[in-house]
Amino acid sequence: MFVLTLVLFVLAQFSSPALAGWLTFAAIVPGLVVSPVAGVLLDRVGPTIAVRIDMIASAVFIAAISFAGWEGWSSPPILFILVMLFSLSGPLGAAGTRTLLPRLVPPNTLDQANALDIAIYAIVDVVGPAMAGVVVTWLGPEAAMAMIAAGYAGAAICLSRVQRLPGLASTQTSFLRQTMEGIQLVSRQPTLRGLAVSYSLYTVTWGVFYVAVPVFVANHYATATDSLVTGILWAATGVAGGVGALFAGHVRTTGRERRVMAAGMLITAFAAWPLAAEFGFCGLAIGLMLAGVMSGPITVSLLTLRQRRTDPQQLGRVMSISISLNIAGFPLGSAIAGTAVTQSLLATFVLAGSASVVAAIATASIPPDTDRRPEVPLL
Template sequence: MNVVSYRAVFGVPEFPRLAITSLFSRIAGAMWQLALVLFVLERFRSPELAGLAVFLSIAPGILIAPVAGALLDRHGRVRLMILDYIASAIFLSALAGVAMGGLLSVPLMLVIVTATSLTNPVGHAGARSLFPLIVPRHLWDRANAVDSGGYTLTSIIGAPIAGVIAALAGAHMALVATAVLHLAAAVVLFGLRDPRDPVPGGRLLQESLDGVRYVLRHPTLRGLAAGVSTANLAHGIAIVALPVLVIEHLGGNAAHVGQLWALMGIAGLVAAMATGRLGSEGRERQLLALSMLAVAGAVLLLARADTLAAVALAVTILGFGIGPLDVALFSLRQRRTDPAWFGRAFAVSMYLNYSGIPFGSGIGGPLVALSIPLAFTVGAGFAVLGAISTMTLIPKHEESEEAREELGAG
């Protein structure tokens, strides 16, 4: 394919605005991910507490993801996404405010961090489910490459911004900057038209449980949940372990951590765009498994890294692994999910896949306190298990139309 394919994607009405909104919110997410770890290390100097904070910033959202999906299908996506971005800005501003006011305590911090996770499924699943509704099916690989590239681009931009602000003005100011970006995402989204009218529904709890049931009974979505969540444990461990390795053992600072995440993002962007250009249809399982093995190799290199240059090489390989993984994951999920279930199925599927990150960070803190090489080695093992699960649990071929109707009816 040539560059015209990507021009065609940006020629789709509403796609550029959605892409800009997603970019702003994901830059804020990348800043939040690093700023939170730096904030906890700066204020409390505890890797274990940093791991717990990352866990609580994501895990509670997993529990309400089914409800978020049902709300998206019932009430439309745009209004709820705007509310999510505004709520995130308020919570982050509150966390920075209590820190600047000298009122911060560990329990209060953990309560605010937990609150930030409760609306996130609406924004994340809303954006991801809007893409295939707005973009024609034949452009999905290109749109997903842009989406994945935007996600990795946020690492290039977001993590260094957070690192530099934290190094110059303190991690609390990185939280303030993150809140501003969430507000910018909400402003861009104002006036965007939902591609489908909201669907009247029955009882919210029943619809939420239907979304969970649909994903768990769906062979592809169930296999993705097992494989991707297992591999994401490695990513969760790295979120906590990398800053500790760089700052406490290699003489670096917060800005260096941000630059390393940016390097990973650049590699991921290049790999994602190349994958989108080549296409993934029919090869998604293989791309997912090979990407996870690349992640395992990169994390093993981090276990042995004793210089910043060695860390830079490892995170570059990590980025080259993550880019194709995202494109294959997004495309496979879209191709094998009934559009009528996009909101509920995507919310549940996304957060099941993502669940490895908070759990990885939760176990990463104690592992890092014991041994940084041990933490990375355990992470590499999880990535290998994810690759094996992907190849064994995800069906080779798409479910038949009759099977998909049965899943929806069940």
């Protein structure tokens, strides 16, 4: 719910797409900056504790955003501070969940486990935006933020009963050295480096979508219903993503990840432009669902390729840094779209499509695997 609710919150408070884009940027980038440090902490304390830290911190800062909105304190500087603090623990949760799976399933079923995980997450993509649209429409964005904070708090409580999985990294090596090792590993391994570049370009498309779609809907519907329509569109996109992920797990992407990703990115580019941009509201709806279907195989392939090519003792650092780099395109796309959409909505969708075309080219340029064993880090 959070990113969509944040955009709707800012549009309701300040009627500024540009500010919405930059706040989305601020909600992600600080976490990207601290991701190498977060990765070392994850490898040391284990994924269970790392995810719990993220849930508690997120609940606190989102509740503060809600409270500031209700009390009339939600000025842009205060919102920037709160969303930046929210972002700092993000790598622990995002990388912690992806570090957990390879420790629970056999290697030959990893792509199926990733597919099921993404499909389950797609339920959140369906329920979350729909709830955001309904709650913002009926109760206001402050209530939606409070609901998100309660969700994070509930998740933290549930995690208190999950068995603790210990960290695998040595505590004898200095924290700084392990941080630098993680950065070197991602930057020097051809597969990890290529995935960081290509997927970050792909997420530029989704960053543009999250700003452009609410503006598109607002231009076609009354103010009283545009948030609800936006939520329904994202719900349909989430359903499509779950279907795509389950299909990817069924056909098995192992060994074909690069080809699956490149093809999916090209189809996503077509979904953004001309489909979503040139054919009115129906084109937008079909384009979003098509992009959602493609996001499943793309993400399953990304996770499987990265997990099977990484040493388990370094997986926390690799996942934290890689995920942060991968999603770097999202806030960049949102920030650019927040400015571009005020000039031309069509050009904004063209930008989204172009980003996915470049991402497909970058993916195809990743060297193919010569075997299924983890690459030797060039340290």
